[in-house]
Amino acid sequence: MKKEEEISNKARRDFLKTTAIATIAATACGSLACSCSSKKANVGEKVKLLSPDGEIVEIDSSYLNHQEHMAIVSKLEAREGIAGKKFVMVVDLSRCKNARKCVAACQKWHYRTEDKEWLTVKLMKDSEEGAPYWFPKQCFHCDNPPCVKVCPVDATFKRQDGLVLIDNERCIGCKFCMAACPYSTRVFNWSEPELPFDIKHQQYSPETGIPGKVGTVEKCDFCPDRSREGLLPPCVEACPNGVFYFGDENEDTVSNGDETVSFSQLIKDRAAYRFQEELGTKPRVYYLPPKDRQFPVERGYENLPDNLKERFKDVMEESNLLEKK
Amino acid sequence: MVKMLTADGKLVEVSKEMLDQVKKNQRASNKEIYNWMNNPSKKNNS
DSSP states (O other): OHHHHHHHHHHHHHHHHHHHHHHHHHHHTGGGGGGSOOOOOOTTOEEEEEOTTSOEEEEEGGGOEEOTTOOOSOHHHHHHOOTTOOEEEEEEGGGOOOOOHHHHHHHHHTTOOTTOOSSEEEEEOSSSSSOOEEEEEOOOOOSSOHHHHHOTTSOEEEOTTSOEEEOTTTOOOOOHHHHHOTTOOOEEOOSOOOOOHHHHTSOOBTTTTBSOOTTSEEOOOOOHHHHHTTOOOHHHHHOTTOOEEEEETTTTEEEOSSOEEEHHHHHHHTTOBOTTGGGSOOOSEEEEOOOSOSSOTTHHHHTSOHHHHHHHHHHHHHTTSSOOO | OEEEEETTSOEEEEOHHHHHHHOOOOOOOHHHHHHHHTOTTGGGOO
């Protein structure tokens, strides 16, 4: 009995503490209200909520604004993944002009600074005679992931829906996974992330990777929190040219926001390939070859800031697309 | 807007006017909060 009372008191303390933080956040960041999603649940469904002054109130769910990025699943559910799904991405290289909207959208959604790119756009050139092309690259969520095998603390894991995620609360920052990943898609978080107050104090979830933890490894997570809500990842939505298709292999459907197509038909018709497939990692990202490109490669170079131009300068010069100085 | 928690830990916002309408100014007891947190139907509460 006494034990039950202790548990009850502890639970109450924990919840009141969290509510107090939420209340402070609400007072300090009143303007944040507009950043919340306007998604409404069904009218008539009553939800019990804990008010900041310790009262349990019942409110119609249609009057609630859900805070984005709040953990919506337990740690166990986050590790198991979404049953019946097998997420897959297709990248149409013929449409990419390095607009970098995908990179910006990813950084904004995950509260990452400009120097941390979970999704990068490379300038690839397959042979000396061949023309270069833009190549967006993020974690490939391999079906045979070397990163998962080498993690000594089980911080990075493969889920039933195909995603490879990282639990930053377990990660010890040993970087074994970074060394094991043949695609160099993981980044190390060297500094304390600068986050808004309410994001910094929200409950961590491996599905969102928020709030980020200093001294741990991060990478693209295919935004499973959005998938649970039936939304496409921000990179897919942000791309003005429909480069990225995202969907479910089990349903055999992928969408780039504008069009929804059959996954199997798309990769068959366009002769899709997987990056460095010979490594046996079985990536879950397919590329459609840059045939009949919609934009000249220079288009993605001209308007870049100088620091980014420097990245691609060598390949551009080699391809005689820039004058050598 | 007032930020509040659902039983399954989601952060939601409710307008202050709406909250004032439903408030009874009765602070919940430890047992009530314990029951609220462990409500078996909490998955359907949001």
